[in-house]
Amino acid sequence: MSFTAPDTNQSDSVKVADLAGQLLIIEPIDYKTEIQTVHGVTDAVAVNIVNLDANNNRHDNVLFFNVALKNALRNKIGQKVLARIGQGTAKPGKSAPWILMDATGIPADIARANAYMSQAPAPSQPQAPVTPAAGGGGLTPEIAALLAQLGAKPV
Numbered sequence: 001m002s003f004t005a006p007d008t009n010q011s012d013s014v015k016v017a018d019l020a021g022q023l024l025i026i027e028p029i030d031y032k033t034e035i036q037t038v039h040g041v042t043d044a045v046a047v048n049i050v051n052l053d054a055n056n057n058r059h060d061n062v063l064f065f066n067v068a069l070k071n072a073l074r075n076k077i078g079q080k081v082l083a084r085i086g087q088g089t090a091k092p093g094k095s096a097p098w099i100l101m102d103a104t105g106i107p108a109d110i111a112r113a114n115a116y117m118s119q120a121p122a123p124s125q126p127q128a129p130v131t132p133a134a135g136g137g138g139l140t141p142e143i144a145a146l147l148a149q150l151g152a153k154p155v
Contacts (some may be wrong), residue, residue: 014049014059016066016098019085022053023109025116026081026100028073032063045073050120052112068097082113 030046044063051057064070068088073081082103087096103109 014062016064016069016085019049019051020098021084021086022051023084023103023112024082025050025052025113026073026083028077028079028081029061031070031074031077035063035065037065043070045070047073050116052109052116056116066098068099072100080117082109 027048028045029048031043032046033043034041035044042065044065047062047064049059049062051059064073069085081100083100084103086099086101088099090096103113
């Protein structure tokens with residue numbers, strides 16, 4: 001039997017340039033600070049991406065270091081962003097930055113994203129055990145289940 005070593009990098013390896021012009025569902029999952037890179041310490045936004053233009057390929061835990069992408073996604077943690085990646089205007093002596101181009105105003109893009117979302121498997125949510133209150137406590141089974149999901153202890 002042969003074995004292979006695990007990846008030491010826990011993020012998916014897709015380059016922003018590879019996503020240029022593609023219709024994407026981007027889900028920011030975390031904003032990471034003080035990441036040590038070969039260029040020094042910086043921040044990044046971690047995202048999960050579904051590329052609707054590439055057979056719904058999924059890339060998980062991708063780090064975006066680009067300032068414009070970080071700024072566009074930082075306040076969208078936990079939400080789904082429908083966009084295409086494009087390039088902005090270059091400043092003198094610099095490369096054009098990667099930017100997000102809003103796709104929420106394009107009916108065909110929204111239809112494709114909705115079609116994907118309706119067929120995509122829902123993320124599994126752990127179910128909390130239902131613990132009824134001792135002696136009933138006047139709680140309905142529904143209320144007891146809600147309290148159990150919240151981690152509340154019956155009195």
